[in-house]
Amino acid sequence: MGVADDFRRFRGKYIIGTDLMASIGGRYRRITRRLNRDFWDSESEHDHSRYVGSYGRDTAAKGVSDLDVAFRLPGDLYYKYDAYQSNGQSALLQAVKNSLLTTFQSSKIGGDGQVVVLTFDDGIQFEILPVFNNKAGTWTYPDSNGGGSWKTCNPQAEIAAVSVRNAAVNGNLKALCRMMRIWRDHNSVPMSGALIDALAYQFLENWEHRAESFLYHDYMARDFLKFINDQDKDKAYWRMPGSGSYVYRKGPFGYHAGVDHKYAVLACGLQGEENGPARRAHWRTVFGNTFPV
Incomplete structure (x- = not known):
């Protein structure tokens, strides 16, 4: 097998498996139905809810454990919680948490000041961001840190930008984003998925x-x-495509990339199937055991 076959097989190992996708989808629908019941008087498993983050951009890879979900709330709730004398944002997050506790009593539910975090026994974690629609197409969301404030985001624009560029480059954008998550995880590189995508x-x-x-x-x-x-x-930050939001450096990542670039150069110099074992060994140094032998 040649290089194309190697990387085609690699793709089969770095994409998220169908079983995990089914599990994620089932939990997503239960979360959405619970929140719709309490905030929209609806039994829908899909309305008002959307994957965001890496899973929403379709750049997540095998090993994903954190799922970001935005849930849109009725606009009148914004005015209700904005009228609080002290940290209505915290009260809003608590209301979302209480709703989820009705269905997910056996799961761990917490928060980090902007999202409600729902952690399942197998380690899969959903971070639910309550949002309100804005006329500009952006979302307003609560931040309970520092006494409480409202912030704005636009993950829909990020999803659209990634999708458009991915189509323009023959699917290579999403492939590259997924491959580099495998590289990051194998080498414990301090890079967020958002920075890889940007x-x-x-x-x-x-x-x-x-x-x-x-x-x-x-x-x-x-x-x-x-x-x-x-x-x-x-450099401390970069900008996300579509939204222009800031993506901050988590730590030094250039050293890891420089070391593995040398192995990648060696691997690319070994063409032909007679060099296949040595070539794959170099790529396994870069990507770990996910790269096929």
Whole structure:
């Protein structure tokens, strides 16, 4: 098997399995139905709810454990909680938490100041962000930190931007984002999924082979590692495509990318099936055991 076959098999191992997707979908529908009952007097399992974050952008990979879900609330509730003399945002998050406790008594439910966190026994965690629609197409959400405030986000624009660019580059944007999550997890690199997506989006704007097939996925991984390594070491944040929201650096990541770029260069120099075992060994150094032997 050649390079294209290697990376096609790699894709089969880094995408999220159907069993996990089914489990996530079932829990998502139960969460949505519970919140719709209490806030919309509805039994819908889909209305007012949307995946956001990596899963919403369709860039999540095997091993995903955190799911971000935005749930839209009726607009009159914004005025109700905004009228609180002290931290109505905290009261709103507590109302969402109490609703979920009705259905998920055996699960751990907490929060981090902006979301309600629902953790299942198998470690899968849903972070539910209550939101209100704005005329501009953005969402307003509560932040209970520092006495409480309202903030604005636009994950819908991020999802749309990633989808449009992915279609323009033959599906390579989402493939690259997923591959690099495997790299990050294997090497414990301090990078958020959002930062991987933002950098991959920038990289593929001008990469010369951006619309090629699996045959170029080795070059894509190699060149993206160099692109990461070449980022300004003092830069504190980047911008998300679509929304322009800030994505902050979590820690130093250039060193890991620089080291693995060298292995990627070696792997790309080993063409032909006679070099297959050595080539795959280099890629397994970069990506770990998820890369096929």
